[in-house]
Amino acid sequence: MRTMSPELAAWLRSRTDNSVTARRLLGDVSGRRFWRVSNGGETLILMDSRKIPIWPWLDIHELLSDHGFSVSSIMECDTRNGWVLQEDLGTCRLLDVDDDLYLKYLDEAIEMIIVMQKKLDSTACSNSIAGRRSFTPAFFMAELENTLETLFFRLLGVPMEELLVLQDHMRKLCGLISDSTVFVHRDFHSANLMVHNDRLTMLDWQDARFGPPSYDVVSLIRDSYRDPGASWEDRAKKFIMAKGDMNMFQIALTACQRSLKAIGTFSMQYRKTGDSKFLGHVPRTFRYLVDYSRICPQLDELVEKTYNILDEYSGEIDLRDFRYSNIPGVREKQ
Numbered sequence: 001m002r003t004m005s006p007e008l009a010a011w012l013r014s015r016t017d018n019s020v021t022a023r024r025l026l027g028d029v030s031g032r033r034f035w036r037v038s039n040g041g042e043t044l045i046l047m048d049s050r051k052i053p054i055w056p057w058l059d060i061h062e063l064l065s066d067h068g069f070s071v072s073s074i075m076e077c078d079t080r081n082g083w084v085l086q087e088d089l090g091t092c093r094l095l096d097v098d099d100d101l102y103l104k105y106l107d108e109a110i111e112m113i114i115v116m117q118k119k120l121d122s123t124a125c126s127n128s129i130a131g132r133r134s135f136t137p138a139f140f141m142a143e144l145e146n147t148l149e150t151l152f153f154r155l156l157g158v159p160m161e162e163l164l165v166l167q168d169h170m171r172k173l174c175g176l177i178s179d180s181t182v183f184v185h186r187d188f189h190s191a192n193l194m195v196h197n198d199r200l201t202m203l204d205w206q207d208a209r210f211g212p213p214s215y216d217v218v219s220l221i222r223d224s225y226r227d228p229g230a231s232w233e234d235r236a237k238k239f240i241m242a243k244g245d246m247n248m249f250q251i252a253l254t255a256c257q258r259s260l261k262a263i264g265t266f267s268m269q270y271r272k273t274g275d276s277k278f279l280g281h282v283p284r285t286f287r288y289l290v291d292y293s294r295i296c297p298q299l300d301e302l303v304e305k306t307y308n309i310l311d312e313y314s315g316e317i318d319l320r321d322f323r324y325s326n327i328p329g330v331r332e333k334q
Contacts, residue, residue, distance in 0.1 A: 003024060008046075011083055015076045023035060033047070044088050050083075052082070054082040055129075057206040060128060068119075069202065072087040075087070090195075095225050110217060110221075113188065113217055113220070117183055117213060120183035121182075121183070134209050135181075137175050144257065144261060146264040148167055155271070155317045156314060156315045157316075162309060166309065169305055170260070177253050182211070183208065185205055186209060189224070190226045213245075213250075217236065217251075219258055222258065224259070233291075262281070279317060283321075283325060286306070316331050
């Protein structure tokens with residue numbers, strides 16, 4: 001039970017037995033910590049969320065569970081300390097399956113989004129934190145300010161005058177995104193969908209809120225972790241037909257913001273941990289932008305400016321080969 005506090009270890013034993021063993025699971029940089037717990041032949045997942053309020057996670061877990069969506073079962077919970085003992089969903093993510101299964105489950109995930117948006121309307125979410133939070137142009141822009149500061153300013157060393165021009169283009173983008181609002185998971189991608197008992201089960205729903213109908217679907221089909229290739233557009237069009245009140249411009253605009261936001265998150269994770277593996281997702285995500293400008297000419301200036309900056313400036317990292325390589329250059333710190 002390495003790195004587990006004595007208090008948490010005592011709580012775990014009181015809910016299991018003295019023979020319990022726990023193995024720390026790595027990879028989450030949110031401040032939450034996880035262990036796979038073995039107890040009498042079964043395994044469970046222990047979450048320690050003392051550094052992050054647990055109640056939004058519990059609130060939205062209840063909302064999803066009550067409306068029939070697949071989430072982990074909670075066995076024990078200490079809300080004061082942020083400790084949760086929950087069902088073990090295994091180790092297979094949508095990210096990990098072979099290509100044929102990936103495309104099959106991808107379509108199932110898109111159908112899940114459609115059903116969530118239908119079932120989890122404003123009435124269903126009226127008593128949930130998800131129903132009281134929403135995306136706004138200012139919120140979208142705040143996310144992109146992180147990208148501007150963390151990647152473009154800190155890591156690439158882009159001069160202020162160039163940043164101000166790019167910032168203006170980003171503000172215009174955020175003002176163009178649809179203000180139609182539906183339930184949005186907010187982090188719906190292949191690393192947050194577990195394949196368990198031949199069905200998809202969601203993780204990391206704690207930031208759910210109301211937002212554009214296109215948000216979750218672009219998070220999935222324009223996933224920074226796994227690219228479904230050219231078929232992403234066909235799946236976007238099928239989603240549009242199922243919704244009936246959307247177009248590809250809205251897909252491209254939302255996808256552009258989401259991709260730029262994700263790039264900022266990866267850059268922040270690299271700066272926080274020093275682990276360059278997070279940067280490996282950045283070039284692919286930048287390559288997506290050209291598709292968005294092809295679909296929506298209103299994005300031409302933003303994408304052209306972004307690419308010109310990447311071609312011209314490098315600092316702690318070097319992304320000048322982003323079109324051809326997923327391995328950014330990283331300058332060793334002196």
